[in-house]
Amino acid sequence: MKKKIGTSVFLCIMLLVLYLPIVILAVYSFTDATNIGAIRGFSMHNYVTLFTTPELLEMIGGTLILALGSAVLATFLGTIGAIGSFYSKKKVNAAISTINQIPVINADVVTGFSICILLVVVLGVSKDTFVPLVIGHVTLCAPFVYLSVMPKIRQMDSSLYEAALDLGATPFGALTQVVIPQIVPGIISGFGLAVTLSLDDYFITTYTKPATFNTISTYVVNATKGSQTTIKTALWALSTIIFAVVILFVAIVNFRTVKKEEAQDV
Amino acid sequence: MKFSRKTLGIPYSVFLILFVVLPLVVLFFYAFTNGQGQFTFANLTGFFTDPNAIGTLIYSFAIAAVTTIVCLLLAYPTAYLLAMSSLKSKSVIVMIFVMPMWINFSLRITAMKEILTFLEGNLSMYPFLNSVIGMTYDFLPFMILPIYTTISRLDGALREAAMDLGADERSTFLTVTLPLSVPGIISGVSMVFLPAMTNYVVLDMMNNSTYIMGSLIGSYFAAYNWHAGSMIALILLGLICLFTLLSGSGEEDNQRGGALL
Numbered sequence: 142m143k144k145k146i147g148t149s150v151f152l153c154i155m156l157l158v159l160y161l162p163i164v165i166l167a168v169y170s171f172t173d174a175t176n177i178g179a180i181r182g183f184s185m186h187n188y189v190t191l192f193t194t195p196e197l198l199e200m201i202g203g204t205l206i207l208a209l210g211s212a213v214l215a216t217f218l219g220t221i222g223a224i225g226s227f228y229s230k231k232k233v234n235a236a237i238s239t240i241n242q243i244p245v246i247n248a249d250v251v252t253g254f255s256i257c258i259l260l261v262v263v264l265g266v267s268k269d270t271f272v273p274l275v276i277g278h279v280t281l282c283a284p285f286v287y288l289s290v291m292p293k294i295r296q297m298d299s300s301l302y303e304a305a306l307d308l309g310a311t312p313f314g315a316l317t318q319v320v321i322p323q324i325v326p327g328i329i330s331g332f333g334l335a336v337t338l339s340l341d342d343y344f345i346t347t348y349t350k351p352a353t354f355n356t357i358s359t360y361v362v363n364a365t366k367g368s369q370t371t372i373k374t375a376l377w378a379l380s381t382i383i384f385a386v387v388i389l390f391v392a393i394v395n396f397r398t399v400k401k402e403e404a405q406d407v
Numbered sequence: 408m409k410f411s412r413k414t415l416g417i418p419y420s421v422f423l424i425l426f427v428v429l430p431l432v433v434l435f436f437y438a439f440t441n442g443q444g445q446f447t448f449a450n451l452t453g454f455f456t457d458p459n460a461i462g463t464l465i466y467s468f469a470i471a472a473v474t475t476i477v478c479l480l481l482a483y484p485t486a487y488l489l490a491m492s493s494l495k496s497k498s499v500i501v502m503i504f505v506m507p508m509w510i511n512f513s514l515r516i517t518a519m520k521e522i523l524t525f526l527e528g529n530l531s532m533y534p535f536l537n538s539v540i541g542m543t544y545d546f547l548p549f550m551i552l553p554i555y556t557t558i559s560r561l562d563g564a565l566r567e568a569a570m571d572l573g574a575d576e577r578s579t580f581l582t583v584t585l586p587l588s589v590p591g592i593i594s595g596v597s598m599v600f601l602p603a604m605t606n607y608v609v610l611d612m613m614n615n616s617t618y619i620m621g622s623l624i625g626s627y628f629a630a631y632n633w634h635a636g637s638m639i640a641l642i643l644l645g646l647i648c649l650f651t652l653l654s655g656s657g658e659e660d661n662q663r664g665g666a667l668l
Contacts, residue, residue: 148488152500155485159507159547162518169521177525218419225416237416240423243431246651248605250621251640254628255430262633263433280426283419302412312411320412341512343608344621348628361513365520365612380514387509395499 163384170377175370187378190371197375204340204356211278212335218279219286219335220328224320226287227294238291241284253277253348261349273349278339285338286331293327294320431644437637450638460623467619470535470610471603474542478599479592481543482550486591487584489551490558501555508548516612519544523613534615541609546602550595557591558584593654601647 169177173184191197226237244252260266260273268274297320305315321328343358350359357379364372441447454460489501507515523537524530530537561584569579605621618626620643627636 148492151484152488152492155481156503158481159504159544162522162544163507163510163515166518166521177521218422221415222419222422225413225419228412229416233416233420237420237423240427243427246601246647248601248621248643248647250605250607250624251434251643251647252430254624254636254640255434256426257628258437258633258637259426259430259433262437276426279422283422287419316412316415337509343513347625357511358513361511361517362608362612365513365517376514376517380510380518383510383514387506390509391502391506395496395502398498399496 163380166377167381167384170374170381173374175374187374190375191378191382194372194375197372197379200355200357200360201379203354204358207274207278207356208336208339211275211282211339212332214275215279215282215335216286216328216332219283219331220290220324222283223287223290223294224316224324227291241287244280244284245288249281249342249344252281253345256280256345257348268349269351271351271354274346274351274354277345277349278342281342281345282335282338285334286328289331289334290324290327293324297323434637434640434644437634438641441634450635453635454638454642459618463618463620463623466617467604467621470538470542470619471600473535473539474546474603475596475600477539477543478547478550479596482547482554482595483592486551486554487558487588490555490561505548505552512545513608513612516541516545516609520612530614534610534613534617537613538610538615541613542603542606545606545609546599549598553594553598554588554591557588557594561587597650597654601650604646605643 165177170187171183171185172181173186174181222237222241226234229237256273256277260276261268266272301319301323302315305319306312310318340356341358342356343362346356346359350356355363361376364376367373438450439446439448441449485504489497489504494500519541520530523540527533527537565583565587566579569583570576574582604619605624607619607621607625610617610619610622620639623639624636624643627633627639
């Protein structure tokens with residue numbers, strides 16, 4: 142019994158360590174204080190600033206569009222790449238899987254810098270076209286999609302595809318109607334991963350973005366260097382909103398899995 | 408051309424060659440040439456004879472090593488207790504531990520920075536400590552997750568066997584659970600150590616002006632010095648390869664970004 146209490150206490154302390162800074166920031170985002178520690182009255186002005194400053198709205202919108210756009214591209218490429226690679230010769234499959242590991246293991250600083258050198262310095266592509274930025278993000282995300290789709294293809298019964306062909310399906314039809322539906326869970330988790338990676342990226346964005354474009358990461362890093370307190374505290378509101386969205390998302394996912402488990406138990 | 412499943416691999420292969428392999432080839436070329444396009448070792452020898460650069464390398468190792476150790480000391484007991492506990496809806500609790508991963512890192516570091524500013528008054532008093540705290544706060548979930556996964560997959564019968572054969576709890580842990588959880592530790596260490604050597608934004612945000620390896624690339628990028636920057640990137644790449652080979656991991660390293668779903 143004593144041990145059980147000890148376990149709970151330790152885990153609670155760890156949770157406190159992980160969440161206390163975010164929670165304190167969330168509390169202060171509802172005041173007009175400019176520093177933690179100063180006790181001030183309730184105020185919504187950080188949220189008003191966040192939703193009425195064009196610069197902030199543009200930055201948030203840009204981040205979301207970039208994340209969704211590159212995640213869609215990365216999911217498409219990574220998925221067909223995994224299918225194609227799995228059914229290729231062993232050597233080809235091994236080669237693709239090995240190269241696929243490079244961006245996964247590599248430091249983002251190196252990935253971003255090397256893409257910038259190739260596209261911007263050598264080929265002279267303008268950063269203002271957003272091409273280097275999107276390619277950078279897809280390069281970061283697609284390998285993770287490949288890795289989450291691959292196990293699902295391995296688990297799949299490959300005779301199903303052949304059965305579909307024998308029954309008169311075209312190869313394309315067999316692919317879209319038989320293969321893809323079976324690997325959907327892998328595609329979805331790959332897409333989710335791609336979105337989170339793109340949203341959280343700082344280095345690849347810094348090395349490939351147009352000078353006037355910012356994502357949340359690059360914007361926040363620059364803002365913390367400056368001394369503009371209205372922007373600084375408006376970002377506390379942004380942090381609080383993202384925190385709330387993540388909690389909501391986790392709650393929905395858990396609610397669904399618990400329901401599924403209950404359904405299976407019956 | 409007749410459509411087959413193999414054909415699907417072509418676009419992705421082309422993509423990988425163009426945007427993963429080719430950039431590294433160009434990086435290699437730039438690292439060994441100068442502004443006039445002539446072959447040179449100057450960038451390499453320049454790095455290893457510059458006392459500042461060597462100092463940066465040592466400082467990076469120090470920050471990365473301390474961050475990794477602190478993360479490990481906090482993450483191992485957490486992962487162990489979570490895996491061993493008989494809590495109801497354990498997956499939900501694990502998810503709560505990993506959830507910070509999905510909040511933008513720059514906002515999390517901002518939160519930690521505000522707390523530290525409140526506690527210390529002036530961040531510049533303890534730059535090393537603050538950087539380690541910031542990185543630990545950023546990377547901790549990446550250490551918890553792989554260790555938790557490894558321990559929770561261990562066969563419980565092994566521990567029971569050890570207990571039946573007379574081992575007490577402490578020696579069961581030291582001789583059975585701990586050695587078997589080493590793969591998770593290695594995976595976690597590589598998820599923390601390498602980013603800690605290169606993630607210079609955390610230092611920037613904590614007002615620590617000392618350089619780590621990543622900051623060198625950042626400063627050469629800002630100065631349009633592609634050749635020296637490429638050499639640093641290449642040295643980092645070498646270190647990463649070395650580390651990956653030593654740890655024997657690489658496969659199934661799919662836990663960045665929280666592959667928990």
